[in-house]
Amino acid sequence: MENNGEALHRSRQTPLPATQESCLRIEGLSKNFAGLLAVEDVSLEICSGERRVMIGPNGAGKTTLFNLIAGNLLPTSGKVIFHGEDITRLPCHRRAYKGIARTYQITNLFFNLSVIDNLVLAAAALEKTKFSFFRPLTSYRHLYEKGLELLSWIGMETTRNELVKNLSYGVQRQIEILLALTKDPRLLLLDEPTAGLSPAEAAMMVDILKRLPSNITFLIIEHDMDVAFELAEFITVLHYGKVIADGSVDAIKANRTVQEIYLGVK
Amino acid sequence: MDFWITQAFNGISYGALLFLFASGLSLIFGVMRIINLAHGSYYLMAGYLGLTLMRIGSTYFLAILGAAVIIALVGIIMVRVFLRKLSGNDLGQVLITMGFALIFQDVALLIWGGDPFTINVPKALSGSVEVGPLFFPKYRVFIVLMAVLIGLGLWLFQSKTRSGSMIRAAVDHEEMARGMGINVPLVYIGVYALGAFLAAVAGVIGGGFLSIYPGLDFEILPYAFVVVILGGRGSLKGAVVGSLVVGLIDNFGKVLFPELSYFTLFAPMVIILAVRPVGLFGKA
Amino acid sequence: MSVLEKRWVKPTLLFIVFLVFLALPRITLTFFGSTYLVELFVQSMIYGILALSLNLLLGYMGFPSLGHGAYLGIGAYATGICIIKLHMGTLPASILAILIATFAAALFGLFALRARGVYFLMITLALAMLVWGLAYRWVSLTAGDNGISGISRPQLGPWSLREITHYYYFVFGIFLLCLFIISRIVHSPFGRSLVGIKESESRMRTLGYNVWLHQYVCFVIAGFFGGVSGVLFIFYNGFISPPSLEVTPNMEILLMVALGGPGTIIGPFIGAIVIVFLKNFVSVYTERWLIFLGSIYILTILYAPKGILQAFDLAWKFLIGRSTAEKKQEKEYGK
Numbered sequence: 001m002e003n004n005g006e007a008l009h010r011s012r013q014t015p016l017p018a019t020q021e022s023c024l025r026i027e028g029l030s031k032n033f034a035g036l037l038a039v040e041d042v043s044l045e046i047c048s049g050e051r052r053v054m055i056g057p058n059g060a061g062k063t064t065l066f067n068l069i070a071g072n073l074l075p076t077s078g079k080v081i082f083h084g085e086d087i088t089r090l091p092c093h094r095r096a097y098k099g100i101a102r103t104y105q106i107t108n109l110f111f112n113l114s115v116i117d118n119l120v121l122a123a124a125a126l127e128k129t130k131f132s133f134f135r136p137l138t139s140y141r142h143l144y145e146k147g148l149e150l151l152s153w154i155g156m157e158t159t160r161n162e163l164v165k166n167l168s169y170g171v172q173r174q175i176e177i178l179l180a181l182t183k184d185p186r187l188l189l190l191d192e193p194t195a196g197l198s199p200a201e202a203a204m205m206v207d208i209l210k211r212l213p214s215n216i217t218f219l220i221i222e223h224d225m226d227v228a229f230e231l232a233e234f235i236t237v238l239h240y241g242k243v244i245a246d247g248s249v250d251a252i253k254a255n256r257t258v259q260e261i262y263l264g265v266k
Numbered sequence: 267m268d269f270w271i272t273q274a275f276n277g278i279s280y281g282a283l284l285f286l287f288a289s290g291l292s293l294i295f296g297v298m299r300i301i302n303l304a305h306g307s308y309y310l311m312a313g314y315l316g317l318t319l320m321r322i323g324s325t326y327f328l329a330i331l332g333a334a335v336i337i338a339l340v341g342i343i344m345v346r347v348f349l350r351k352l353s354g355n356d357l358g359q360v361l362i363t364m365g366f367a368l369i370f371q372d373v374a375l376l377i378w379g380g381d382p383f384t385i386n387v388p389k390a391l392s393g394s395v396e397v398g399p400l401f402f403p404k405y406r407v408f409i410v411l412m413a414v415l416i417g418l419g420l421w422l423f424q425s426k427t428r429s430g431s432m433i434r435a436a437v438d439h440e441e442m443a444r445g446m447g448i449n450v451p452l453v454y455i456g457v458y459a460l461g462a463f464l465a466a467v468a469g470v471i472g473g474g475f476l477s478i479y480p481g482l483d484f485e486i487l488p489y490a491f492v493v494v495i496l497g498g499r500g501s502l503k504g505a506v507v508g509s510l511v512v513g514l515i516d517n518f519g520k521v522l523f524p525e526l527s528y529f530t531l532f533a534p535m536v537i538i539l540a541v542r543p544v545g546l547f548g549k550a
Numbered sequence: 551m552s553v554l555e556k557r558w559v560k561p562t563l564l565f566i567v568f569l570v571f572l573a574l575p576r577i578t579l580t581f582f583g584s585t586y587l588v589e590l591f592v593q594s595m596i597y598g599i600l601a602l603s604l605n606l607l608l609g610y611m612g613f614p615s616l617g618h619g620a621y622l623g624i625g626a627y628a629t630g631i632c633i634i635k636l637h638m639g640t641l642p643a644s645i646l647a648i649l650i651a652t653f654a655a656a657l658f659g660l661f662a663l664r665a666r667g668v669y670f671l672m673i674t675l676a677l678a679m680l681v682w683g684l685a686y687r688w689v690s691l692t693a694g695d696n697g698i699s700g701i702s703r704p705q706l707g708p709w710s711l712r713e714i715t716h717y718y719y720f721v722f723g724i725f726l727l728c729l730f731i732i733s734r735i736v737h738s739p740f741g742r743s744l745v746g747i748k749e750s751e752s753r754m755r756t757l758g759y760n761v762w763l764h765q766y767v768c769f770v771i772a773g774f775f776g777g778v779s780g781v782l783f784i785f786y787n788g789f790i791s792p793p794s795l796e797v798t799p800n801m802e803i804l805l806m807v808a809l810g811g812p813g814t815i816i817g818p819f820i821g822a823i824v825i826v827f828l829k830n831f832v833s834v835y836t837e838r839w840l841i842f843l844g845s846i847y848i849l850t851i852l853y854a855p856k857g858i859l860q861a862f863d864l865a866w867k868f869l870i871g872r873s874t875a876e877k878k879q880e881k882e883y884g885k
Contacts, residue, residue, distance in 0.1 A: 070756060096758030110749035121746045125758035129739050136737040301668055351852055356668055357614055361851050364801055368844030376838065484797040488679045491672055525690065528683020532676050536661050
């Protein structure tokens with residue numbers, strides 16, 4: 001019976017079926033913070049369109065790993081390969097052009113701007129027009145239409161002129177996701193999307209995530225195990241900066257090491 | 267060779283004066299994270315106060331003490347009444363010190379007029395000390411001694427006393443310090459007053475060999491900036507090294523490249539700010 | 551909807567103000583018999599351009615620069631040196647001077663943008679001091695303490711700009727042009743990206759904005775307009791000398807922006823008018839201009855950090871009483 005992380009880990013390294021394109025491949029990624037090894041020799045592979053959830057206790061290195069993938073941090077060693085391209089040293093803002101989008105665990109929006117202004121800024125991010133000096137931003141109707149389209153997708157058009165700081169936390173978390181969706185990303189990195197949400201709000205969030213197009217690849221950090229098991233196709237478990245388990249939802253549920261960490265089962 | 271030694275000594279003694287002046291600025295910046303733009307004003311006003319105190323009969327050393335105490339009181343009022351209102355808003359506090367700097371400059375002009383003055387130093391400190399073929403002005407030696415004394419005093423205070431540890435805690439981690447029950451607002455008042463006190467001491471001492479005149483406040487302030495930036499925020503060791511470096515560069519710059527002297531001074535500062543903004547010994 | 555929000559009010563007010571400015575020289579000559587007021591407005595507009603450009607940095611990008619006056623200084627000195635020492639014509643000298651100021655901003659920006667907040671304040675002040683130091687000590691180039699003098703205003707077609715009224719209209723035209731350009735920039739996608747960067751650099755970066763590049767371009771644009779103000783400055787005064795590049799003028803410009811309203815387009819110009827007028831009027835009665843300036847500074851920072859417009863807003867609310875303000879609020883929420 002496969003009940004240790006290593007065997008599971010090995011099983012994921014078998015060559016992918018010809019129809020499955022590799023979206024994200026991480027090879028031996030490590031990040032050393034002046035002696036503290038936050039991420040240690042992490043390797044994993046996510047297929048295109050996959051729903052992958054990353055779980056692990058606090059301090060396991062999940063957000064650091066995110067920062068490495070998104071480009072907010074540069075690794076000490078290892079590689080990040082996105083759709084066959086080595087993006088390990090690519091600056092953060094250029095990764096958005098490749099199709100990587102992320103959300104933040106602590107809501108990171110433009111609080112003093114209105115909801116629609118937030119979305120328009122996001123929509124304008126990858127266009128040549130962002131260096132336009134002379135036409136007013138408001139004349140680029142397609143950016144506003146994109147913003148409204150996203151808002152109506154979650155039924156929030158009426159909030160469009162509200163300042164973000166005046167919205168409820170739950171709605172802010174939803175806007176946080178919308179901002180990442182504006183440029184039709186290929187890989188969506190979600191850092192604890194349900195953080196601080198009530199059960200009802202979390203359920204709404206899960207519903208939104210499930211409704212996302214199936215061609216977007218997900219990598220979600222999640223603390224809520226119910227949400228994790230509901231959203232995931234595959235799960236990666238991180239502990240002390242290392243991958244200790246990696247496999248399908250059922251395999252992870254049955255994994256002894258994971259059970260030990262989370263439930264203290266001996 | 268004689269030339270180099272003399273100039274080096276001049277640079278060192280000027281650096282000593284700068285240390286007295288800039289150590290306060292570095293301390294305030296280190297603990298309160300604000301740049302006290304009124305620091306030069308404290309220097310200038312103290313010089314004038316020292317002059318006045320001596321005119322009404324005080325001795326030289328009492329004048330230093332008197333001026334320093336008065337300026338420290340001014341500093342306490344500034345923090346307690348004005349800066350406190352904007353706690354948390356670093357930039358706002360800096361701008362308030364700027365407003366006061368303008369007011370102080372005018373007040374000084376109003377009271378003491380536009381003519382330059384020098385303070386009469388005691389006979390014991392005038393004249394020169396002969397060392398071989400070279401003459402070293404006694405007053406400059408005195409400045410170096412004072413700087414060393416005060417530097418030692420600050421170091422002892424910082425590393426050996428309880429108040430010193432509180433200040434170090436506030437520099438390293440303010441929230442933690444608050445959480446441990448350290449009365450951070452009181453620490454701020456104390457630190458600001460100490461910084462003002464040191465600037466004032468420098469002002470009176472400086473007034474003995476450099477003249478005191480309107481505009482000196484803003485002329486000497488950038489020197490302190492360079493010291494703080496080179497040496498690092500809140501670092502005593504940094505203030506010492508920074509002051510020496512600035513004193514030497516400024517002195518040799520003025521002598522060797524008079525047309526570019528300010529450039530030789532400020533260019534290194536700009537470069538350091540760009541390469542290592544926390545300074546040589548600073549904490550991030 | 552309050553009166554001010556009706557669509558036709560703002561443009562009409564602006565148009566009236568424009569007409570007043572156009573007619574100003576005629577009005578003042580008729581009523582006061584002197585061109586003193588005209589001179590004050592010329593000064594206001596020159597500093598206004600400088601303040602507007604600082605506003606791009608401070609109000610929109612959120613970077614407090616205490617060294618923006620350096621670009622006025624560079625623009626003025628470059629013009630002076632080109633005309634007096636290099637015997638260039640007025641127009642080529644002016645254009646070259648603006649280019650030099652812009653280039654200086656391009657150079658300084660590489661260093662200054664490594665810093666944030668208070669460190670940025672210090673580095674910009676240091677850079678300004680560097681420029682001052684060069685003006686003061688590089689005597690062979692800048693004539694040191696004496697400054698560069700003997701700059702006279704040229705002929706512009708049939709008009710001699712030596713007449714202050716003519717120069718007023720010339721500066722007014724340039725001011726309107728600068729105001730228009732800056733206004734377009736602020737409302738453009740680029741300008742809005744600066745606001746986003748001020749709110750959250752990290753988010754903008756993740757979204758795909760090259761944050762440093764946007765900040766750098768803004769810094770250089772601000773330097774360009776600073777250079778423009780410098781050219782207008784030396785032609786107005788006829789000379790430039792080191793005191794114009796000291797710390798105090800830099801503080802005055804920062805106050806103009808802070809007082810007028812950072813982050814608004816016209817605010818800094820209002821701030822410039824207030825400071826220029828106050829300085830001139832106060833100086834008639836007392837020499838204590840700096841005490842005045844410093845006090846206004848402190849009061850503004852403490853009680854009206856959003857500038858005069860906010861102060862008016864506060865005063866208005868105070869005057870019309872709380873109950874009326876509360877009633878208005880209820881109406882708005884009820885919508």
